[in-house]
Amino acid sequence: MARDERVFLMGEEVGEYDGAYKVSRGLLVKYGPKRVIDTPISELGFTGIGIGAAIAGLRPVVEWMTHNFAILAMDQVINNAAKMRHMSGGQLKVPIVFRGPNGPAEYLSSQHSQSLAAFWMHVPGLKVVAPATPYDAKGLLKSAIRDDDPVVMLEAELMYAWEGEVPEEEYLVPIGKADIKRPGKDVSVITYSKPLKVVMEAAKVLEERGVDVEVVDLRSLRPLDTETIFSSVRKTHRAVVVDEAWPMCGPASFVAWAVGKACFDDLDAQVEIVTSEDVPMPYNHTLELAVQSSVEKVVAAVSRVLYLE
């Protein structure tokens, strides 16, 4: 925002409340009400207004209080933001960022605790990023704001409490580049966003059992860095994809298919996926935890592709 006057933030509670999750803390004081704009609870409306502002020369950052409420704005994102460049024959550009928390949280039941990554990843014309560390979050958000296309940023709700190194200075994490978060030689575990933590813990457990896991953090779901994914699998010959979205038509299913197709001759086992159970999220904590991917589930899937079970 300091760099580019055209950048502004709009959404519910982003200003005086400092952000529903305190993501925009201090921005109103620093940049004033012209550039940090509290909206009514009106997702379709303010998302569409952001899109209109983007086609007329601004670079809006639209915050959805959560991706669950973005479903109300889906028409604007899918039918307008994603398509205006194409259906205008390249005349329009829509440089806008849609961001907010996504994915399972705690004790929130099914309407407030779900990963909607697949909905955005499905749509040509959108870019979709999902950081798994505070470092990546800063670098990806900056890249998203400078991008000339609409970018949807998925920020896992429970990750807001996570801590990590974030340099003060300027840096960018490029959109479309996956990151090897842990090099290894026996199996590639491919994931993104919050499940990275579970995957890293599983890697430690597996290390004690003599299994050397390579962890690929996608960081970007669209574009998808197939080069990094495939070269990892060609090295390890085994792959597990871990995702907190539902299994049907989800990011994990797609990545698993892509790996199966491109690396068929290199694979020593079929590709496994670990996803959310195929149910709406229950409120009860025991059930809630059982729905999601866990260290045990990841260890079990890795064991299957290594024929250890």
Added chain:
Amino acid sequence: MGVKRPRTQRGERSDRDLYMKFLREMLLIRLFEEKAAQMYGLRKIGGFCHLYIGQEAVAVGSIAAIDLSKDYVVTAYRDHGHALACGMDPKVVMAELFGKVTGCSRGKGGSMHMFDVEKHFLGGNGIVGAQIPVGTGVAFAQKYQGTGGVTLVYFGDGAIHQGAFHEALNMAKIWELPVVYVCENNQWGMGTFWKKVSAVADLYKLGAAYDIPGVQVDGMDVRAVYEATGEAVSRAREGQPVLIEARTYRYKGHSMSDPAKYRTREELEEYKRQDPIGRLKTFMEEEGLLDEETFRSLYDEIQREVEEAVAFAEQSEEPALHTMYEDVYAGEDAIWRS
């Protein structure tokens, strides 16, 4: 505000240029669309094709009241009229209808998705009502950038009950955006009569819930539309959004696939007697501003222009297959190719 009647009941010679402009543009839209209907019948044009015939006074009168060097126009899918009234080249509009690469959207938009960024015409949007927040956002950008411009946002009586309309008006008011909403009440939302599906019969009153002044205007009278829009635009430039309800009528069905059997021939004939082109022509003749010979030569000139547009569209190339991958992203790196 309320129901508006034209202030200048008598034409003045100084207005002749303006009236000739109205006449020319309305005739261009009429003849262009009659030709488009013919081309649709010949299957040169496919898909949905929503004709504007009968409503010409609304686009022409209102767009004449703005300054397209700084103002913008955003509309829905019945967009040929607004496109031409914004000064888009009929050749490029016809080529887009033909799906040719020389069309404004390189054959990827078609009838519902006309755009011309240079002429400040931002579509051409296909989802009922969804263009209302988008147009409001264009006005937001104008205020943010301090351009002094306003945005005209068009929609029909069918769109006014969408949440998009109500959400947008609320924000336009709280942020004092320079926007004029033009509801073209052509009285039929597809095959549904507007009074059957609206809690109020006067749609201009719907702005009241958001403290936005509403005005109703005879949408078959181009001069009345021009005047009402001019006043609304002045208010919008000062940060007061305005809602205009233009009472108009479409002569054709909702789209080319609609024979419009839900209405009577008498109803259609009644509105044809108020035809916007005929009314302006008669008025100008009575005021001594137009003679039959001048009208005839204008008509012939526009007819030729439309024929040229068809010839241009006919002779233009089909888009090459690789162009489907273009214009998806600023770069093409996010397209999945297995």
